[in-house]
Amino acid sequence: MTRITRWAALTAVITLLAVGCGSSGDDGKNDGTALDWGRCKASGDAPAPGGDWQCATLRVPLDWSEPDGTTIGLALIRAKATGDDRLGSLLFNFGGPGGSGVSTMPSYADTAAELRERYDLVSWDPRGVAASEGIRCRDDAEIRAAESSVDGTPDTPAEERAYLEDAADFGRGCQEAAGKLMAHVSTTDTARDMDRIRQALGDDRLNYFGISYGTELGGVYAHLFPQKVGRMTLDAVVDPSADAVGHARNQTRGFQLALDNYLKSTGRDPQEGSREIAELLERIDAEPLPTSSSGRKLTQTLALTGIVLPLYSKSGWPALTSALRAAEKGDGTELLALADGYNERDSSGRYGTSTHSQRVISCLDDKQRPTVAETKKLLPEFEEISPVFGAFLGWDTAGWCHDWPVPGRHVTPEVSAPGADPVLVVGNTGDPATPYEGARRMADELGEGVGVVLTWKGEGHGAYGSGSDCVDSTVNAYLLNGTVPEDGKVCS
Structure with a gap:
């Protein structure tokens, strides 16, 4: 099912390189701390990354409550520091949940070139993602069928039934594909994996750069391991105080704000422009548009x-x-x-699976399961916030984890980290997917003396590498030299 992802991966706007990893060899039960770095392998139609990139597999427990039990493999990728004054490793998570760090890290290397002078750049596919026991809930034919037949904003009882039946079917497909892993892909599980990665890399503390969902992951890590937090930057920050409905509400505001700013840039009145787009979507809902793509039609959901x-x-x-x-x-x-x-979706009609992994992870995290009746009560509020995105994100609260096979773990994540070193929290006032207010709330929940907010008055999802010399130099000074900016610094 096509959806606006609630914590969208940065990889939505980065060209991905699909790569495989070398193996540490041992498929048995071990302490998981040995890494055997080797050449990365090609995957699918994409060649392996060249140059200095290396890959490895790290074994970690499937169930962290049974550390000596069955293990799974995590795919890692790295490029060694280019300078002589090496600080250690800098671990990246690019968001999702469900984004592949192994695929994205080489694409991001130019952005992080200055950081690479003193850090090994490292990323990984979190458990349940891509080369780390990646979960695929549907095949391409099933995805295509749902894409053309399921309405993300159902208008009739029949469309509602189809919408909910499709959601339940998706969950069953995930359970069938994932097996025991389905109950062990939470953000907390992955945060514990991160500490095992830190140990395997030989670092006393975790130096970390989290983007989008990666900010929540960083916050959870800081809560679990406050004394192991090194230099941590969180950019495009997920609001840790928001529940599932709150996240949908935040994104409704965020995407409408981004649309308003876009419309202003074209010289159009945002209110009038939004109304015209909403009317266009209604017409497409009634009659999907033809396209030049092998007979495919543009549905309302695809248009949105x-x-x-x-x-x-x-x-x-x-x-x-x-x-x-x-x-x-x-x-x-x-x-x-x-x-x-x-x-x-590529030109041959094959689909990636990051949204499959995202749904499995977020539905294990989220305890909240709004009913259809509860969602219908929310719809007027959501549609008032945004005539374009409101109905879609409102319905998403009911459909995303409908009839999910495993229960959620919490309403909101715990990110308090008393005693941790300062964490740099970067918020962008024009961010559509993770609205700016989440940065201040993350800093507050990390705790006094821990969360330090850097604000950029810009547009787009994320601030670092987006065109602000002020943001880039502040983040670089913190990560490379340990220079903590004044809390509340603003880059315009």
Whole structure:
């Protein structure tokens, strides 16, 4: 099912490289701390990353309550520091949950080039993701069928039944594919994996850069291991005080704000422009648009997904303008191409699985399960916030984890980290997916003297590497030299 992801991966707007990893060899039960770095392997149609990239597999317990029990393999990738004054490793998580760090790290290397002078750049596929026991809940044919037949904003009892039946079917597919792993892919499980990675890398403390969902993961790690926190940066921050409905509400506001800013940049009134887009979506709901893509049609859900993708980065705004103009003229080709990019659909019709992993992880994390009746009470509020995104994200509260096979673990994550070294929390005032307010709330929950907020008055999902010399130099000074900025510093 195509959805706006609640904690969207940075990989939605980065070109991905699909790579495999070498193995540490031992498939038995071990302490998981030995890494045998070797050449990365090609995966699928994509070649392995060249240059200095190395891959390895780390064994960790399937169930952290049974540390000597069955293990699973985590795929890691690294590039060694280029300078002589090495500080250690810097571990990256690019978001999701469900984003592949092994695929994304080489694409991000240019952005992190200055950091690489003193750090080994390291990332990994978290448990349940890609090369780390990645979970695939549906095959390509099933994804295509749901994409064309399931309405993400059901208008009739029949559409509601189809929507909920599809959600339940997706969960059953995940359970069948994941088996025992289904109950052991929580954020807490992955945070414990991170500490095992730290040990395997030989670092006394964890130096970490978390983006989007990676900020929640970093906060949970800091709570579990406050004395092991090294230099930690959290960018595009998930609000740790929000429950599942709160996250949907935050994203509704965030995407509408990004759309308003986009419309202003084109000289249009945001209220009028949003109304026109909402009316376009209603027309597409009634009659999907033709496209030049092998007979495929642009449904309302696909159209909305196509609108979402270019809002992640200001550089995508011209593509959105062109796609909306074409759709108004009756051609859905460009919006469909944008939706395919978000949904990881390649030219041969194959789909990626990051959204599968995302759903498995987030539904294990989230205890809250709104009913259809509860969701319908929320819809007027959501539609008032955003005539474009409100209904879709409102319905998502009921459908995302509907009839899920395993119970959720908590309502909100615990991220308090008393005694931890300062954590740099970076918020972007124009972030659509993780609205700015989450940065201050993360800093507050980390605790006094721990969370330090850096604000960028910019656009797009994330601040570092997005065009602000002020942000980049502040983050680099912190990670490379330990220079902690004044709490509340603003980059405009």
